[in-house]
Amino acid sequence: METHECDVVVVGAGPGGSMAAKYAALGGLDVILLEKRAEIGSPLRCAEGVSKKWLEEIDVAPDPAWISADMDGAIIVSPSGHTFKLDESHAGNEVGYVLERHLFDKALAEQAGKAGARIWMRTAAIGVIFEDGKVAGVRANRMGDELEIRAKCVVAADGFESQVARWAGIDTSLDLKDMDTCLQYRMANIDVDPNYCEFVLGSAAPGGYLWIFPKGEGKANVGIGVQGTKCKLGADPKHYLDKFIAADPRLSKGTVLEIVGGGVSTCPGIDEAVADNLVIVGDAARMIDPITGGGICHACRAGMYAGKVLSECAKKGDFSKEALQDYEEMWRDRMEDKLYRNWMAKEKFAELSDETLDKLVLAIKDSDIEEVNVYNLLKVIKERYPELIEEFESFI
Numbered sequence: 523m524e525t526h527e528c529d530v531v532v533v534g535a536g537p538g539g540s541m542a543a544k545y546a547a548l549g550g551l552d553v554i555l556l557e558k559r560a561e562i563g564s565p566l567r568c569a570e571g572v573s574k575k576w577l578e579e580i581d582v583a584p585d586p587a588w589i590s591a592d593m594d595g596a597i598i599v600s601p602s603g604h605t606f607k608l609d610e611s612h613a614g615n616e617v618g619y620v621l622e623r624h625l626f627d628k629a630l631a632e633q634a635g636k637a638g639a640r641i642w643m644r645t646a647a648i649g650v651i652f653e654d655g656k657v658a659g660v661r662a663n664r665m666g667d668e669l670e671i672r673a674k675c676v677v678a679a680d681g682f683e684s685q686v687a688r689w690a691g692i693d694t695s696l697d698l699k700d701m702d703t704c705l706q707y708r709m710a711n712i713d714v715d716p717n718y719c720e721f722v723l724g725s726a727a728p729g730g731y732l733w734i735f736p737k738g739e740g741k742a743n744v745g746i747g748v749q750g751t752k753c754k755l756g757a758d759p760k761h762y763l764d765k766f767i768a769a770d771p772r773l774s775k776g777t778v779l780e781i782v783g784g785g786v787s788t789c790p791g792i793d794e795a796v797a798d799n800l801v802i803v804g805d806a807a808r809m810i811d812p813i814t815g816g817g818i819c820h821a822c823r824a825g826m827y828a829g830k831v832l833s834e835c836a837k838k839g840d841f842s843k844e845a846l847q848d849y850e851e852m853w854r855d856r857m858e859d860k861l862y863r864n865w866m867a868k869e870k871f872a873e874l875s876d877e878t879l880d881k882l883v884l885a886i887k888d889s890d891i892e893e894v895n896v897y898n899l900l901k902v903i904k905e906r907y908p909e910l911i912e913e914f915e916s917f918i
């Protein structure tokens with residue numbers, strides 16, 4: 523069997539993997555980035571909505587090449603149709619761009635390549651190599667040929683359905699209540715506001731929400747996430763999404779150009795994201811925001827932190843679990859409280875009646891909230907309905 527050697531092998535060329543590969547390569551490491559698919563970013567499994575501010579944090583300049591639409595704000599729709607419009611000045615960090623995600627992912631991979639990472643397409647990790655009980659690389663299938671890639675450290679960036687961490691003995695399993703099943707149609711010939719993302723709450727999307735993210739005149743990603751425990755049949759998300767579209771005259775005569783399915787985790791991250799010679803980033807480490815389902819920015823941040831920490835580990839020649847603790851600290855300092863708070867909020871809100879959600883949207887509409895983000899919304903709810911947040915008020 524062919525054997526290759528490198529400092530770091532990264533599994534998965536999504537945003538998390540490309541950022542990890544880029545920063546490890548910038549740190550002077552010999553990096554191989556594996557992607558099982560034939561094209562980076564395709565097929566699409568995303569609604570493509572991101573906020574703007576975090577791009578600065580990962581030092582990526584906005585590029586019109588991968589921005590499909592620049593949003594003016596967001597509209598939150600209550601179950602009985604009360605709306606709350608947030609313009610950009612209020613929408614703060616929660617609203618921003620709708621991406622061309624396949625181009626965004628390719629741009630990040632291109633940066634990783636420019637930094638020196640070798641990218642191997644159509645190469646799937648199929649197992650982990652152990653030596654003396656520790657991870658020592660991965661086995662892979664490269665267009666039909668099996669090979670071994672020996673590395674000082676493996677980065678598991680293989681997304682929601684991650685296997686690498688599990689092969690390495692880390693428990694990444696999810697409770698059904700901590701995952702949403704999503705379905706989305708890329709629609710054309712519809713008549714939605716091209717400048718506002720729309721979020722529809724309530725029993726129309728049990729335990730989750732419906733979204734309309736515009737992609738230019740007459741086009742949008744129209745989708746739904748339904749909490750796992752509230753899916754009685756596999757086809758439930760389709761049933762709810764079709765019902766929503768049929769009832770909305772702006773959408774009902776539209777054309778479906780693409781169907782996207784997938785899962786998102788809605789938990790506060792995994793307990794341990796490092797082991798000896800192993801780092802887990804992004805969806806593989808369950809870093810998706812439990813309220814919004816957004817995970818691109820978290821995957822990018824975590825990937826960047828991982829790449830930087832690996833560069834430091836290389837200087838010491840130590841990729842042990844202990845040496846990798848700096849990565850644990852970095853991502854947890856930046857994201858863990860928010861993930862935990864939003865997980866608690868999700869637990870609560872998934873059980874609220876349509877009537878209560880109507881009241882909440884009206885309360886938020888009446889408030890003089892300056893910048894709308896999940897934190898500030900929870901503060902308003904704390905004032906009006908303290909009983910809804912008492913279990914996690916210390917995070918607000």
Ligand SMILES: Cc1cc2nc3c(=O)[nH]c(=O)nc-3n(C[C@H](O)[C@H](O)[C@H](O)COP(=O)(O)OP(=O)(O)OC[C@H]3O[C@@H](n4cnc5c(N)ncnc54)[C@H](O)[C@@H]3O)c2cc1C
Nearest residue numbers: 534536537538558569570571647681784804805816817818
């Ligand atoms: C329907 C839906 C809508 C979403 N909408 C949004 C949104 O609007 N905004 C947002 O921020 N987030 C959204 N998300 C979440 C977002 O897509 C993820 O959080 C993000 O892609 C995580 O990046 P990642 O790099 O961790 O994983 P991924 O982007 O999933 O990348 C993992 C990569 O690993 C590859 N891979 C997997 N296994 C192997 C293997 N064995 N060998 C080699 N390669 C492998 C995959 O092919 C993939 O390219 C959505 C998710 C879904 C399902």
